[in-house]
Structure formats: structure tokens, C-alpha cells
Amino acid sequence: MGQSAFALSPGRLKALALALWGVALLQSALSGRLDLLLRAVFHPLVWGSGILLLLLAAVEISGRWRDGSRSSGRWTSLLSIGAALAVLALPPRPSFADLAANRQANLLEEPGLSFVLPPAQRSLTDWVRLLRSEPDPRLYAGDAVRISGFVLPMPGEEPHLARLLVRCCLVDAVPVGLPVRWPAGEPQPRADQWLRLEGVMVSETVGERQRSVVEARLVEPIPRPRQPLEP
Numbered sequence: 637m638g639q640s641a642f643a644l645s646p647g648r649l650k651a652l653a654l655a656l657w658g659v660a661l662l663q664s665a666l667s668g669r670l671d672l673l674l675r676a677v678f679h680p681l682v683w684g685s686g687i688l689l690l691l692l693a694a695v696e697i698s699g700r701w702r703d704g705s706r707s708s709g710r711w712t713s714l715l716s717i718g719a720a721l722a723v724l725a726l727p728p729r730p731s732f733a734d735l736a737a738n739r740q741a742n743l744l745e746e747p748g749l750s751f752v753l754p755p756a757q758r759s760l761t762d763w764v765r766l767l768r769s770e771p772d773p774r775l776y777a778g779d780a781v782r783i784s785g786f787v788l789p790m791p792g793e794e795p796h797l798a799r800l801l802v803r804c805c806l807v808d809a810v811p812v813g814l815p816v817r818w819p820a821g822e823p824q825p826r827a828d829q830w831l832r833l834e835g836v837m838v839s840e841t842v843g844e845r846q847r848s849v850v851e852a853r854l855v856e857p858i859p860r861p862r863q864p865l866e867p
């Protein structure tokens with residue numbers, strides 16, 4: 637009887653829930669999963685929250701270990717413990733392609749371009765911003781392109797190479813991408829696959845308008861970057 641009261645004490649359940657959530661946050665930071673979900677500038681908040689939850693658990697234990705009689709909050713604590721264990725056992729593995737397919741493909745903002753990098757030094761995001769500010773394809777025909785990103789399927793055309801831009805985390809992420817002419821005779825790349833691509837910028841006609849498209853000449857699979865989200 638005493639052992640059952642010890643195991644189900646509301647104070648101890650609450651302390652366990654706090655401790656598990658603290659461990660879940662710290663484990664996410666240590667494992668690198670935060671890089672898939674949150675911009676690096678916000679990572680210290682997760683570290684601080686995890687440490688704070690562990691401290692609160694310690695305070696809860698020290699202040700309530702003698703209290704085994706109250707039952708209010710027991711089920712809330714049990715549900716919280718279950719959720720924390722689920723996060724630890726089944727960590728989130730977001731699909732960037734699925735997320736991008738359900739978001740409006742606009743930049744977070746349209747910053748003014750204070751300078752323009754040489755073509756081979758431009759990232760995918762640099763190219764997207766440049767093409768939006770100066771869309772005339774004749775300005776870039778023949779320019780070298782060296783970019784990386786994930787494969788984003790596009791209805792009615794070949795997959796694009798894309799990135800996700802965020803202010804804070806995946807909740808506010810928006811996709812930006814470039815159309816690609818993939819090498820002839822090779823299988824289409826898989827959705828969500830990360831690739832490094834080298835080629836040249838060319839012009840193509842879509843409907844009645846001209847647009848810039850990357851003509852891929854070298855395509856290499858790469859591991860997903862440690863920090864795949866861009867500001």
C-alpha cells in the first residue's frame with residue numbers, strides 16, 4: 637500500500653513529467669534535431685528551458701516527497717509523461733518537400749540587394765532573390781551555377797531544387813526554389829533528396845514568357861546539412 641502511494645504520488649508524477657520534458661529538450665539539442673526545426677539563434681532558449689524544467693523537477697521532488705495523498709493533477713501528469721516519452725522515443729522527422737508543397741512559395745520578405753555575388757558563389761537563395769529583383773533571363777544566360785538543396789516535386793513540370801526560409805522555425809517556413817533541367821537519360825531525383833548541383837543558367841519559354849532555369853551538368857547526392865533552414 638505504501639509502495640503504491642509512493643509510485644502514484646501526484647507530486648512525484650509532476651516532478652517526473654517536468655524532468656522528462658527537460659530531458660527531451662536537452663536531448664533534442666544534443667542530438668542536432670533542433671537544426672531541422674528551429675533557427676540556431678533560438679537554440680539557447682531550448683537549452684535554457686530544458687535546464688529550467690530539470691531544476692523545477694528537483695524543487696518539486698524536494699518539496700513534495702512527503703505528500704502522497706493528493707490526487708488532483710495525477711492524470712494530467714501521466715499524460716504529460718506519456719507525451720514526453722513519445723517525443724524521446726519517436727523524434728520528429730519533417731519532410732521538407734511535403735511541408736513546402738503546402739506553403740505559399742514566397743520569400744519572407746523582399747530585401748534590397750546591396751551587392752551581387754559572382755555567379756558561382758551564389759547560393760540557391762541568392763539566385764532566387766536576384767531573379768525576383770531582376771527577372772530578365774538574358775542577364776544570366778551562361779552564368780555558372782553551384783547550388784545545393786532538397787528536391788521539391790512540382791505539378792506539371794520537372795522537380796525544382798529548393799530551400800526553406802524561416803524567421804523562427806518550421807511553423808513559419810516558406811519554400812523558395814529554382815526550376816532545373818535534369819540530365820537526360822538519368823532517373824528523376826526523389827522528393828526530399830538533398831543534392832549538390834553544378835550547371836549553367838539558361839532561358840526557356842513557359843507559356844508566353846521567358847524564365848531562367850538551371851541546366852544541370854553535375855548532380856551529386858549529399859547528406860542533409862546540419863542546418864538546413866535559411867534565414
